[in-house]
Amino acid sequence: MDRILEILSSIRADIDFEKEEKLIDDGILDSFDIVSIVAELCAEYDVTITVDMLEPENFNSAAAMLALVESILDED
Secondary structure (H helix, E strand, O other): OHHHHHHHHHHOOOOOOOOOOOOOOOOOOOHHHHHHHHHHHHHHHOOOOOHHHOOHHHHOOHHHHHHHHHHHHHHO
């Protein structure tokens, strides 16, 4: 989780990613933020996040993003 939090903070240092649980639902992250996050997660964890994975529930919190990455890694 620490690495995910580092990645997210490097993209948006103004957000407390440890506490926020509605990043998408509350409009805290915009589409550019999501594109940046996806690119960083793909590079860091050597995964592919497909278009069908770009659901709000996968990006509403740091925990959700970690779960997404872990589920992709488990598939391999």
